[in-house]
Amino acid sequence: MLLCAAPVWILLSxxxxxxxxxxxxxxxxxxAPIVLSGITISVHRLVRDHRNAWPLSALIAGLGILVFLxxxxxxA
Numbered sequence: 391m392l393l394c395a396a397p398v399w400i401l402l403s404x405x406x407x408x409x410x411x412x413x414x415x416x417x418x419x420x421x422a423p424i425v426l427s428g429i430t431i432s433v434h435r436l437v438r439d440h441r442n443a444w445p446l447s448a449l450i451a452g453l454g455i456l457v458f459l460x461x462x463x464x465x466a
Contacts (some may be wrong), residue, residue: 391442405459425429433446
């Protein structure tokens, strides 16, 4: 399950800093991993009773953010 989450995390960590919405600050490269980590921890609190809680949380967080960003791109 972690192998499924890794490409999503990598895609978001590369795509988000390349967008123009974050300006030219050097901190834009750490925004995506920090947000993904925070959401993963939050989701882990919900699924911590499952056997593979951390990989499941990472997958849910990555796919959730990916769907959210895809929805924003359709609306805009």
